[in-house]
Every structure is written in structure tokens, then in C-alpha cells.
Amino acid sequence: MNGFTTERVPAADGVHLNVAHGGHGTPVVLLHGFPQTHLMWRHVAADLAGDHHVICPDLRGYGGSDKPRVTGEETYGKRAMAADVVAVAGHLGVDRFALVGHDRGALVAVRGALDHPETVTHLATLDVLPTLDMWDILHGADAAVAWHLYLMAQPPGLPEQMITRSADEFFGHFLDAWVRHPGAIPADVRAEYLRASREAVPSIVADYRASAGVDLRHDRADRDRGRTLRMPVTAVQQSWGDRLGFDGAALWRRWATDLEHVTLDAGHFMPEEAPAEIIAVIRSLLGR
Template identity: 70%
Template sequence: MTPTIPGFGHFRLPGADGVELAGAVGGHGSPVVLLHGFPQTHLMWRHVAERLAAEHTVICPDLRGYGDSGKPAADSPAVYAKRTMAADVVALAAALGHDRFALVGHDRGALVAFRAGLDHPETVTHLGILDVVPTLDMWDVLHGVSAAVAFHLYLMAQPPGLPETMIAGSADAFFGSFLDAWSGGPDGLPPEVRAAYLRASRAAVPSIVADYRASAGVDIEHDRADLDAGTRLTMPVTVLQQDWGAQLGYDAAAVWRAWAPDLDHRLTKAGHFMAEEAPEEVTAAIRDLLTR
């Protein structure tokens, strides 16, 4: 049986273009939307969501292409552009009765949250980012042999066909390698949760690849256009990440400050799956963000 977030109800609602989004919602109070990363589902927020639900309405969707949400064919680059996925989030929140909300994302979900903050500043009141840099900057900071840590970005950036075939042929080994390598310890991902992530990812190979392929194309175009136009994140922003700057040789806080003038940049000693490994730290960072 797939684990759930205790005390939360479930929804299936249309996103921006009718693609159905599934997820969980619970709590009462001002709304906070939590977006998951790769190779996970909304279940990654189970510990943080329970804590925040004491004072907030917490909405945890599966991104389009992931989990139980719709997986449309990627017949154009726009289908899995972060701009489209951000519009999904805005439409979903509106369907649940919220025209303004705080937004926190991890990994792929953080890239969607970043785009939502740029495209919908009147809607996103506070923005939390876990363990990424913006797409445009991500490609700039990867170089030399240090880029091997992100080999999957290059694999899934290739034209349609080969990446999907290779990954589908060994899906559990491929997705499981990230669950193992990126975890800060053995306690973060219980066996039933790990199995749920593998099951969901195994069923979503084409859409996951399409999501990553968009970040090597249309997402870069959108980021560059905003950078050139001087568009910035106008809401309070908190970034919580591992010390990737030291590992890859760049100033992570400076990268984020170029996009977010009102920035609280924090480093964590937790692994990449910090919401599961260090939920108290992540919850505290979100609560601090919401008071700004």
C-alpha cells in the first residue's frame, strides 16, 4: 500500500490546460503549496506538511508528469516547460479557493516555484527554494569533471528516443541510484517510501525525461529573457541548500541574490532529501520565511 500523509485528504483537479493534478491537502489557515523533486512525489513532504498544517492550509500536488498526476505527451516544448508547470500550480490553488499563497519547492519543484515567482508575483507571496540554483545558472556552474555529478541532466537533454529507451530498460536501477546516492543517511527513506518513489517513476519515464529536456531548452530561453529584461523575484525568498558552491566552485548566495533581492540564503548539512531527513530544520526555515 502506498504511504500517505496522515490527516490529509486527496484531490484530483485540473491544472492550467486541463491536465489533471493529484495530491494531498490538509490543515487550516493561510495557504502554503509544497512542490516535490526528482525522483519523488508529493509524499516527500509528509513530515513537513504535518508540522505546517497546525497553522496553514498545506497543498502538496504531484507535478504534471509525476506521481498520480496526468502525463500528457510532450508534443511541444511548452508541455513540460516550467512556465506551464507553474501555471498548473496557480490554477490548482485557485480551484482550491486561494488566489494568493506561499510556495516552496524542492529540486524540480523548486525550478517550478522559481518560475511561478517570476511569472506570478501578484500570486506568490513568499518563495522557498530547496537545493537548486535557477536553470540558466545551473548549466553555467557545471563544468569539467565536477559536472559528472549531474550526468542525468545531460542524458535527458538528448533528443527524444534514446534517453527514454535507456532509462525504461533499467528504471529501478536508474532512479534508485539517485535515491541512494543523494540520501544523507539510511533513515531518510523508509523501504515503503523508496518503493513508492520507484513505482511512480517507473510509470513516468517519458514525462520525467520531457521535464528535464525542457530545462535544456525552453526553460533556459525563459530564464534568459527575464534576466535580460531585469525581471526579478519581488517577494521574500529563502534558499536552503547543501554547500554546492564549495563543491562546484561558485558563490551560491551571489547567484541567488542576482535573482532575489530579499534573500535569506542558508546552508544545511542534511542530504539532498532534506525535507525527509531534516524536517524540523526545513519546517523552521519555512516558518521563518512566512514571517517576513
């Protein structure tokens, strides 16, 4: 990204992340979603860097970051991925920061905010629900929209083989189906997302598989003991109207008492489709 320094930064468990960072001021960490890399923040990060230190890592297993061999479901659990983010920030001299995540990055951000409340000052999640609630609301034919979750939750072997053999078609499907304004993802950026995802099939599947296992157990344990998000939280979702099928704000309030729930007229890839609106949401959150 223009104006940003890109380097490999030590994270947790001997893992190194590919990180773009730049700007000066109070720190903000931006976590990308699937099937993307830190490049999805190119518009938002450039604006925020005018008065913030902006840190944009590729998540463990994605983009230019390390893709450690799976030694257990914890390898790509959100707890480990969140520990990466805290470690990277610390290496860059940041011990407290606002955390913004989209899609998979939002799940990492929620886990990071739950596990490290003394470190995460503000939290924004873009177009996702906490893992526990996501699985709870998927029922019957309505769950067909999330078919990829079920595919990648299967035991190791078949999902990786199926996706590897049609990687560009698989990942390209989501880039096409989830965007309302196709021009928001230019051809060169789309090609980079496909290249990066094609080279990361096992780790991407492991990330999703963890959400049907260890991540779900961590969320249930937190719910059982009444653990909540202590910082100001903004949850942003697409405006689906009656098609939503659930009350997103009500679900988020079970986790966050200081909550602002926002709906946007955009597709799933909000930071690329509606960067001005996302910038405004983040700046509003940082002012709380």
C-alpha cells in the same frame, strides 16, 4: 498522508493533478523534486497544517498526476507546470500563497514566482539553482556530477529507452547517492517513488529536456530584461564547504533582493532528512 484529503484537481490545459491538502490558515504550497512525489513532504506538511492550509500536488508528469503527451517542449516547460500550480490553488479557493519547492519543484516554484508575482507571496527553494545559473556553472569534469541532466537533454528516443530498461536501477541510484541518512526514506516510501517513476519515464525525461531548452530561454529572457523575484526569498542548499565550487548566495542575489541564504548539514533530500530544520526555515520565511 495522514490527515490530508487527496483528490484530483483541475490544473491548466485540461491537465489534472493529484493533490493532497489539509489544515487551515494562510496557504502554503509544497512542490516535490526528483525522483519523488508529494509524499516527500509528509513530515513537513503535517507540522505546517497545524496553522496553515497546506497544498501538496504531484507535479504534471509525476506521481498520480496526468502525464500529457508531449506536443512541444512547452508541454513540460516550467511555465506550464507553474500555471498548473496556480490553477490548482485557485480551484481550492486560494488566490495568494507561499510557495516552497525542492529540486525540480523548486524550478517550477521559481518560474511561478517570476510569472505570477501577484500570486506568490513568499518563495523558498531547496537545493537547486535557477536553470540559467545551473547550466552556466557546469563545466569540464565537474559537470560529471550532473550526468543525468545531459542524458535527459538528448533528443527523444534513446534516453527514454535506456531509462525504461533499467528504471529501478536508474531512479534508485539517485535515492541512494543523494541521501546522507538512508533511514530517512523508509523502504515502503522508496518503493512508492520507484513505482511512480517507473510509470512516468517519458514525462520525467520531458521535464528535464525542457530545462535544456524552453526553460533556459525563459530564464535568459528574464535576465536580459532585469526581471527579478519581488517577494521574500529563502534559498537553502547543502553545506558543501569548499567543494561547492560556486557562491550560491551571490547567484541567488542576482534574482532576489530580499534574500536569506541558508546552508544545511543534510543530503539532497532535506525535507525527509532534516524535517525540523526545513520546517523552521519555512516558518521563518513566512514571518518575513
